[in-house]
Amino acid sequence: MRRILVAGNWKLNGSLAANAELLDGIIAGASADAPVDLLVCPPYPYLAGIADKLEGTGIAVGAQNVSQQASGAFTGEVAASMLVESGCTHVLVGHSERRSLYGESSKTVAEKFEAAQAAKLIPVLCIGETLEEREAGRTEAVVSEQLDAVIEQVGVQALADSILAYEPVWAIGTGMTATPEQAQDVHKFIRERIAGLDASVAEGLRILYGGSVKGSNAAGLFAMADIDGGLIGGASLKADDFLAIANAAS
Numbered sequence: 001m002r003r004i005l006v007a008g009n010w011k012l013n014g015s016l017a018a019n020a021e022l023l024d025g026i027i028a029g030a031s032a033d034a035p036v037d038l039l040v041c042p043p044y045p046y047l048a049g050i051a052d053k054l055e056g057t058g059i060a061v062g063a064q065n066v067s068q069q070a071s072g073a074f075t076g077e078v079a080a081s082m083l084v085e086s087g088c089t090h091v092l093v094g095h096s097e098r099r100s101l102y103g104e105s106s107k108t109v110a111e112k113f114e115a116a117q118a119a120k121l122i123p124v125l126c127i128g129e130t131l132e133e134r135e136a137g138r139t140e141a142v143v144s145e146q147l148d149a150v151i152e153q154v155g156v157q158a159l160a161d162s163i164l165a166y167e168p169v170w171a172i173g174t175g176m177t178a179t180p181e182q183a184q185d186v187h188k189f190i191r192e193r194i195a196g197l198d199a200s201v202a203e204g205l206r207i208l209y210g211g212s213v214k215g216s217n218a219a220g221l222f223a224m225a226d227i228d229g230g231l232i233g234g235a236s237l238k239a240d241d242f243l244a245i246a247n248a249a250s
Contacts, residue, residue, distance in 0.1 A: 024239075026059065051086060093116060122163060126164075127167070130169045
């Protein structure tokens with residue numbers, strides 16, 4: 001049985017004061033007995049402090065990005081080993097904003113996935129299509145290309161030590177949300193594609209949904225057979241909203 005995971009992507013938000021207030025609220029409201037795992041992904045400067053604050057709470061810490069390089073003359077980059085030393089257990093790779101705003105190709109994302117796993121981080125691989133691609137009937141082709149790039153780089157077995165996040169780009173921060181049925185269709189397609197290579201990996205793989213998830217729609221999404229939680233953006237910045245989604249997962 002796959003446990004639900006609710007992951008918060010804070011994006012370019014936060015301050016020392018705001019982070020403390022948010023985390024205090026999450027810690028106070030989270031139930032240790034709930035059948036759901038929690039993960040927060042703050043900006044780089046706050047990772048170590050947040051990891052210290054969350055130690056012993058069962059709430060995991062992840063970064064929002066990682067370099068594919070291990071070390072060297074790469075100004076501004078952050079290596080996977082540095083994230084581990086900062087207390088991270090997870091890292092997002094291939095988020096749609098990294099792909100669209102910063103030009104990360106599927107090959108680059110695959111290299112980052114490999115670098116993360118080499119440092120014993122759990123990569124959260126983000127895949128998804130734009131509105132134009134969905135309207136053109138290319139959803140399956142797009143997610144396949146993004147997924148296949150990683151499989152070609154590291155092999156399907158590597159997915160056993162990762163998490164996937166399907167995030168339709170048209171539903172991120174727009175207020176538009178795929179219906180539970182629309183999301184399930186793509187999650188099922190992803191799982192079946194992986195099952196064609198390794199049924200055991202596919203069965204155990206957690207696939208999250210990301211795209212304007214809120215407390216009001218989370219239960220319907222998480223009730224779907226192949227949706228194993230959510231990658232949460234805006235709603236992860238308020239403790240009550242984040243906990244409402246976690247409670248829906250319960």
